[in-house]
Amino acid sequence: MTGRHELGGVVLVTAAAAGSGGSDATGADACRVAPPVFVVADGTGPRGTGGTASAAVVAAFTAEVPAGAPATLDHVRRALERAHAEVGALARDTGGRTGSTVTGAVLTVHEGRPHWLVLNVGDSRVYRLLRGELHRLTVDHTQPSDGGRAGGRRGDARDALTRTVGAPGATADSWLLPVVDGERLLLCSAGLVRVLADETVQAVLALSGAPATAASALVGHASRAGTGDDVTVVVVDVLSGGRSPGLDDTSRGTGTRTDTTDDDTRVVRR
Numbered sequence: 001m002t003g004r005h006e007l008g009g010v011v012l013v014t015a016a017a018a019g020s021g022g023s024d025a026t027g028a029d030a031c032r033v034a035p036p037v038f039v040v041a042d043g044t045g046p047r048g049t050g051g052t053a054s055a056a057v058v059a060a061f062t063a064e065v066p067a068g069a070p071a072t073l074d075h076v077r078r079a080l081e082r083a084h085a086e087v088g089a090l091a092r093d094t095g096g097r098t099g100s101t102v103t104g105a106v107l108t109v110h111e112g113r114p115h116w117l118v119l120n121v122g123d124s125r126v127y128r129l130l131r132g133e134l135h136r137l138t139v140d141h142t143q144p145s146d147g148g149r150a151g152g153r154r155g156d157a158r159d160a161l162t163r164t165v166g167a168p169g170a171t172a173d174s175w176l177l178p179v180v181d182g183e184r185l186l187l188c189s190a191g192l193v194r195v196l197a198d199e200t201v202q203a204v205l206a207l208s209g210a211p212a213t214a215a216s217a218l219v220g221h222a223s224r225a226g227t228g229d230d231v232t233v234v235v236v237d238v239l240s241g242g243r244s245p246g247l248d249d250t251s252r253g254t255g256t257r258t259d260t261t262d263d264d265t266r267v268v269r270r
Helices: 049-064 073-093 198-207 211-224
Strands: 002-007 010-019 029-034 037-044 102-110 113-121 125-130 133-136 142-144 159-161 173-178 184-188 231-240 256-259 266-269
Touching (some): 010 029, 010 211, 037 049, 037 231, 049 073
Antiparallel strands (some): 002 010, 029 037
16 A cells, blocks of 8 residues: 655655464554545454454544545544544443554644644554654553553553543543654554564664555564564655754654644643
């Protein structure tokens, strides 16, 4: 799944790849690569409901965010609300055992400039590679169990998700970051990073040419490392139309924190 897109003056090249980690994989990943929306969802639940949950998340973004133009915060808020309602219904039908992660980068405009609205619920992730340096833009919603350390992966029994789409009271973390020429974004499900160190991810992203090559290589590395889980990755390159690279563009911390859950959208400078 590859493509070249021009949206709001921003030129992007994109690719997605997916793979199964073996007999333990559940087929519960889903993704959407349709500018302005790039999202990855990873469902959990009995009797195949995880796959239904992640598909519902992706369908919510398809329904609520129009294709072909930069999105608004209202579009994204409605997509998250719809996803929460639909996955919540699945959760109630299964005694609370069904849910989904969602992570994404949605192209929007803030103060007249193209920005990424980065969002996250759960432990799927968004990374940014810029000038050879890798930065994680999202924060995992997990907690250690059985005495394990924090920061593990969902496939690891030591850690459990603390926030999922469809769970009561769950909200999305979100940030606004400027679109930067030459940056490469990676969206991925936890099946990738549970077995690959950030240093490996950085090397593959930096050394691979086209997004399709990088996406395929990452899935292959995870499979060979024995992930035991589904792996879904989306790679987005910004060719032009964004801000020139600068020292203040390389980390999540210099972005703008935004609230996509309240009736009155609040944008708070960090």
